[in-house]
Amino acid sequence: MSPTSPAFATATLADAAGREFLSPSGVEIVFVLVGVVVLGAAVLCVTSRQLVHAALYLVVALGGLAVQYLLLTAEFIAWVQVLIYLGSVVVLLLFGLMLTRAPIGRSPDADSRNRPVALVVALAAAVTLVTLVVDAFRTTWIELDVPHGRSDALGESLFRYWVLPFEALSVLLLAALVGAIVISRTGRADSSAPSAGRSKDAEGER
């Protein structure tokens, strides 16, 4: 963000090349349209009283975000988003909803009593941050002509410069897996296998 950075120089050049804020390009129009879909799905996700519908609205929001990543030429991130978020995280959330016996229809107690306070806090944060962001990046453009974030370049930098955090992350995922198994197994002496204990408890909950 310093004025001497090359990105700022290209941004000012593009600014001098005749781009204006009120004449959006095609990519910007598509970005705004998909962004409206993402925001609407997110709002429905946090306000819907039907719990399974909330999870499905989350699918729409995260899928729209993958489209936004594609528009920003970050294609590898987009496919990872589709695979991991839509493929595993939402399925885990649906399993969580079913295992906690979420009601199928409308549940009247999905929201707590401090809903007005939450609305005030969220609106205040939104107004403050939007004002700040628009004021800070008013004259900044992203150059999307050359794709930045292709899989080969990203993989090269990931396995050349970010190998140590990558390995640390794999150890963390292993620790999270072991921790989830330890948390969710029952403490009974006769349940030798955790899967047997879980299925037994799932039957008990039914």
Add this chain to the structure above:
Amino acid sequence: MHLVYPAVLAVLLFCVGLYGVLARRNAVLMLMSVELMLAAVSLNLVAFDVWTRDALHSGQVFTLFLIALAAAEIGIGLAIVLLVYRRRGTVAVDRLRALRETADGGPPHLDGGPPHLDSDPSSAEVPDGQAPDGAAAPVAPGQETTP
């Protein structure tokens, strides 16, 4: 593309997630709102990485790490939520009051849940069995007055 578009979208998405975390009562729905906030942060990271043309792809690599961390977080979080549901029979976060502090600094009241905190998990069906009884008790006088 103007940088304001992804930045404003990320801000609004983050604030929607913030509202969800504060307003939701079901713990699984709270986890969904946390996912929305993390997705907003990821969008910001990718947009600024594409803007600065970072040679190391720092923002996008960190977004990959963030997605993996979100997967780990949702696994651990759902395991904890399922354990709470098995012990207490509820996932409403404002009913879990066993660790709250009272105003006079005294010991906390244990009225937030069933009193079998440290008992064996074999009594996990107790709140499930109690709930229909408590729901049926106010109905009984109404049925008596009907005839």
